[in-house]
């Protein structure tokens with residue numbers, strides 16, 4: 001704090017008007033589109049095909065077109081999309097699936113029911129995505145041990161930013177592995193002229209309500225360029241049965257999307273291109289205001305992100321976060337526990353592999369409010385409060401000299 005900013009002058013300063021800025025705000029979005037959503041939901045109630053109805057087929061066509069993917073298969077959730085994607089690739093016991101250690105627990109959780117082994121790879125400190133040299137190291141290590149079969153690389157597009165698919169694909173080709181994307185956060189992103197959904201041979205997306213494209217319940221999709229994989233996922237999502245047939249052709253699950261969620265998603269998909277613009281504009285405003293104060297997200301040349309989250313790093317994050325909370329600013333910690341520190345995944349931890357970047361990020365990342373209806377003066381308020389919270393932290397107390 002500057003020397004002039006003493007207790008005496010503080011008393012003369014205008015009192016800061018406390019605002020309430022949430023991390024996400026689905027109510028404002030809902031207010032924009034509820035009439036259209038009600039019309040589409042009413043149509044579902046009318047026709048009564050509640051599971052895999054006409055809205056689901058319409059959504060699948062529009063999603064495939066949006067992503068530039070040959071197939072989009074609408075499913076029950078993001079986590080189920082990952083599991084079904086891996087089932088279609090015949091992933092099972094003895095197979096190694098390489099995933100970043102810094103991600104949501106569902107990335108690993110979706111692998112375990114198949115009996116396959118998640119292998120944790122460290123991430124890049126700047127992009128937060130899978131670090132390709134460590135990926136190469138991890139594959140070589142598993143090959144050298146000779147116990148597991150390296151089978152799938154599953155990058156995660158964290159906070160919406162696509163992983164380094166060009167480099168990852170090269171590594172996959174070199175070692176004879178398949179790339180299957182956990183694109184749960186990145187629908188709407190892309191690299192160059194290719195969109196998420198078409199960056200890997202097969203990708204899994206989530207429509208959880210707070211994802212960039214969100215339903216009003218659970219939902220997800222599998223995107224693929226491959227006809228056989230698409231057919232496999234379609235069978236798997238309906239108990240392995242084809243059409244009305246009784247025969248289970250392969251092991252399946254209850255993996256379907258319901259028509260009401262598809263109706264909601266159709267309205268949201270219409271609004272999505274404009275929302276992506278708005279999210280990126282908000283991110284640019286944050287970048288401008290936060291420049292020189294905290295690290296701003298690094299988007300490599302040619303990469304596009306939906307900014308599912310706008311995430312920065314702070315050494316004393318928890319203190320700053322508590323201050324922001326008092327000031328009405330909602331923040332999120334994605335993720336404060338890296339995969340190798342979750343009790344559920346203990347048996348996959350390799351003591352000789354450090355995963356140091358994932359550990360550090362878990363203690364430093366903090367996500368600021370971002371959603372398409374956030375106002376620019378709210379961005380200004382968040383940044384102002386963040387600056388204040390950081391300076392308070394640096395000084396140790398509010399008016400400390």
Ligand SMILES: *Cc1c(COP(=O)(O)O)cnc(C)c1O
Nearest residue numbers: 077078079104106107184206208
């Ligand atoms: C949200 C998310 C999932 C799971 O999606 P659900 O729809 O919640 O099942 C998986 N992986 C990542 C990286 C996610 O962010």
